[in-house]
Amino acid sequence: MLFDKEDSAGYLINHLARLFARELQDRIQPLGIATGQFPILLELWNGDGLTQRELLGEIDVEQATLANTLTRMERDGLIKRTKHPQDARAQQIWLTDKTKAIKADAYRAALETNQEALAMLSESEKVIFLGLIQKVIGTMRSE
Incomplete structure (x- = not known):
């Protein structure tokens, strides 16, 4: 074969x-963030105060990778963690004013990166x- x-x-x-990651990194590096942090930030910008478990369910990375990334983000002042009010084992993750x-x-x-990358496609081709x-992501997530 x-x-x-x-x-x-x-x-x-x-x-x-x-x-995509390389192009996005060039654009977001001056903001003090990295492409590995971007999916986490997208989730937190949609809803602050998520737990690590909730983030894991959304961004499809290994638990250890997420834990290490969150530690670096906290060190760099991008997030802060607080004890979860109902679950003593969990922490909630919050954006800092800097990140907001x-x-x-x-x-x-991100929009500029996407627009540039897909510029040669028609609008109907972009939708397809x-x-x-x-569809592929949905299939792979359900396996």
């Missing part, structure tokens, strides 16, 4: 993700492309 990376969805999606202040700029960086990606 031959493997051709140009016919491999996994290889191509991974390559595309690395290109960069939300619009971070969103703008994004729909197919969402």
